[in-house]
Amino acid sequence: MRADAEKNRSQILNVARDAITEHGADVSMRDIARRAGVGLATLLRHFPTREALFEALLCTHLDALTRQAAELETSISADEALLTWFRDLVAFTQSYRGVVVMMAAAHTDPDSALYASCAAVHSAGARLLLRAQSQGTARADMNGDDLFALITALGWAVDQPSFTARADHLVHLVTSAILTKGPSDA
Template sequence: MDEDKGKSARRPRADALRNRERILEAAKAVFSAGGPDASLEAVAREAGVGIGTLYRHFPTREALFEAVYRREVQQLADLADQLKVDAEPCEALRRWLRANVEFVATKKGMVAALALAVDKRSDLTALSFERLTEAVGGLLERAAQAGEIRSDIGPEDVLRALIGMCYLHDKPGWQTSVLRLVDVFVDGLCRGRQGGD
């Protein structure tokens, strides 16, 4: 029983967990809107916490960027699982790819510092690519098994196409254009089944 008390005493307090989540959500918004020069002070203001609270959770800018990045990847993996239950196969794929556009917007906003974090942590890139490949792979497989999508396209192909769409557009408002292209891409996959049969 004393051992259980010791374990629960070491768990982060509920308010600390809430602060951490608020900081991550605020960082996503600030970095997406303000680019790599967005300050940690702006993140703290957006989260409604003091700068000291931010630094207690994330001692460096790179640590914060890495945490935001990991959280986004996890959310996309969770979303893929949820969509397998909540949406028809082609619509699930469309919604997941559209969610990725927001992820890329956040990533673009912190690309400079994220590059430093990735340099130090090559496993970060490998892990995220593996998680995203697995997530979209499950959606593609489900759609192919339902006969709703061509079966000759793999998850890497889809991710390469998405990355190409996102990174070829750099002007303000690029997300709107890319979301339209994602819809065209998914429509082509779903209506062009004969290519994979």
């Protein structure tokens, strides 16, 4: 990809992230293009559909969460790494309404544009969990699939307006059930 095209693509993704955070998933493609300083045709050349834009945006964030997990594995204690990553993943799911449904569906669909990124996030979480288990700070009777299911369930719950205000409390409850010592002790 040419440098100017890559710059436009990156700018569109940055603006789209902010616009969706501010206005939700229904923000107009025309508004995103205008805010990014590109024409609608340029936006549509990079992302021919709203779904393509969302997939690219989500892959970018999921890939960042995968890299973060690798960094956390070597920089802090196992329980704190798992807790930090878990909270950040839940915060990500709160940033984009409906992302958990897309992640859950993509996780088992190799044809999905999100599949590789979701599989990498799943694997990263499983590694963090295994590390915490090996140090005796996470319950031994769960695996990466269980962790992903809990994140998905929690992400769905905090996506509901009636539970949004309780997100931090719900994260605390779930992580307390995962870690062998409470998150406040970690």
